[in-house]
Amino acid sequence: MPLIDLANPSRFLALASRVLPWLTAATLLAFAFGISQAYLAPDDYQQGATVKIMFLHVPAAWLGMLAWGVMSVAALGTLVWRHPLADVAAKAAAPIGAAFTLMCLVTGSLWGRPMWGTYWVWDARLTSVLVLFLMYLGVIALWRTVDDPARAARVVAVLTLVGAINIPIIKFSVEWWNTLHQPASVLRLGGSTIHPTILVPLIVMVVAFTLLFLTLHLAAMRNEILRRRVRTMQMLQADARA
Amino acid sequence: MTMALGPQDLGPHAAFIVLSYAAAIAIVAVLVAWIVLDRRHLTRELGELESQGMTRRSERTGDDKT
Numbered sequence: 001m002p003l004i005d006l007a008n009p010s011r012f013l014a015l016a017s018r019v020l021p022w023l024t025a026a027t028l029l030a031f032a033f034g035i036s037q038a039y040l041a042p043d044d045y046q047q048g049a050t051v052k053i054m055f056l057h058v059p060a061a062w063l064g065m066l067a068w069g070v071m072s073v074a075a076l077g078t079l080v081w082r083h084p085l086a087d088v089a090a091k092a093a094a095p096i097g098a099a100f101t102l103m104c105l106v107t108g109s110l111w112g113r114p115m116w117g118t119y120w121v122w123d124a125r126l127t128s129v130l131v132l133f134l135m136y137l138g139v140i141a142l143w144r145t146v147d148d149p150a151r152a153a154r155v156v157a158v159l160t161l162v163g164a165i166n167i168p169i170i171k172f173s174v175e176w177w178n179t180l181h182q183p184a185s186v187l188r189l190g191g192s193t194i195h196p197t198i199l200v201p202l203i204v205m206v207v208a209f210t211l212l213f214l215t216l217h218l219a220a221m222r223n224e225i226l227r228r229r230v231r232t233m234q235m236l237q238a239d240a241r242a
Numbered sequence: 243m244t245m246a247l248g249p250q251d252l253g254p255h256a257a258f259i260v261l262s263y264a265a266a267i268a269i270v271a272v273l274v275a276w277i278v279l280d281r282r283h284l285t286r287e288l289g290e291l292e293s294q295g296m297t298r299r300s301e302r303t304g305d306d307k308t
Contacts, residue, residue: 049253053262060266096273103269107262114255212270219277226284233291 007084009225016222023215030208037201044198053111055202059209060103064132065167066213067097071139072164075157085221087153088228090160091143092220096213098136104129116180124173125181128166135163149228 034055044051070093077086108126109119120126139156146152174183185193192199252259 043253048255049251049259050255052252052259056262056266095276099269099273103266106265106269110258110262110265114258216273216277219281223277223280223284226281226288230284230287230291233288233296237291237294237296 009085009088009228012085013222013225016218020215020218020222023211023218027208027211027215030204030211034201034204034208037204041198041201047115050111050114051198053107054198055205057104057107057111058202059206060100060107061129062206063209063213064097064101064104064129065170066210067093067100067217068132068135068160068164068167070217071097071160072167075160078153078157079161085225087149087157088221088224089217090153090156091149092217092224094136094139094143096216096220098133098140100209100213101129101133101136105133112180121180123179123181124177125170125179128170128173132163132166132170135159135166139163149231 038052038055041052041055043049071090074086074090074093077083078090105126108129112121113119139159142156142159143152146155171184173179174181194202
């Protein structure tokens with residue numbers, strides 16, 4: 001199926017219905033494998049068993065940023081290419097991104113307490129992730145405030161692109177400023193500093209979480225298309241009655 | 243004699259690890275429930291509108307189009 005065909009919501013719905021069961025199965029399989037690997041992973045020589053929190057915290061942080069990346073590409077799709085599904089993709093990604101960012105903040109706090117002695121510190125990494133979470137809430141609120149989805153899409157797209165500046169700030173905050181948070185240990189020049197016995201389960205969990213994001217996003221996009229159909233039909237019904 | 247730590251021994255900070263996994267499961271469960279319930283609600287609403295004879299403009303034919 002050519003990519004341009006996906007611009008048609010009906011074709012997209014048909015494709016989503018075909019793909020979603022397979023994606024769900026792949027997600028469940030990846031999580032079964034990932035969680036078993038995380039369970040069997042050895043303790044860290046410094047952090048002990050609390051390193052198991054990393055198998056949730058790192059994928060959640062990755063998805064919190066990925067979802068904003070998806071929204072930023074969708075924002076370009078709305079403003080530049082006027083793709084009919086771009087704002088559907090952006091709107092569907094926002095609550096999912098917010099949920100994963102919240103998961104990152106919660107698991108990070110629960111990891112920080114035994115390792116740093118505090119749940120929270122206002123350092124650059126933690127604060128920039130909190131800002132990301134607040135931006136998600138702002139975008140969700142904006143979608144709900146503006147009644148017309150097409151008008152809301154343009155306003156949200158501009159805000160999303162402005163907010164995208166926060167993603168590199170989050171990524172490089174541990175290098176640019178002196179923070180309590182550890183520096184990059186997975187994606188860094190010179191390779192990962194994590195031992196393979198912990199790195200492999202982490203990568204499997206990242207894959208599982210990414211599949212979960214794709215599944216939820218596709219399902220949420222399908223819902224958003226249905227919501228717009230309901231809205232259109234309700235407006236036609238109101239017109240017919242007037 | 244001291245026993246070696248097995249992978250299932252979560253050590254002195256077990257509560258923080260268990261709470262982290264519980265929070266992650268709760269957040270994912272809420273997301274999945276929201277999406278499933280939203281779809282159920284929208285499908286029902288769409289069905290009700292269609293049963294009242296409403297169709298989208300793109301589904302109308304010929305003279306029906308307004």
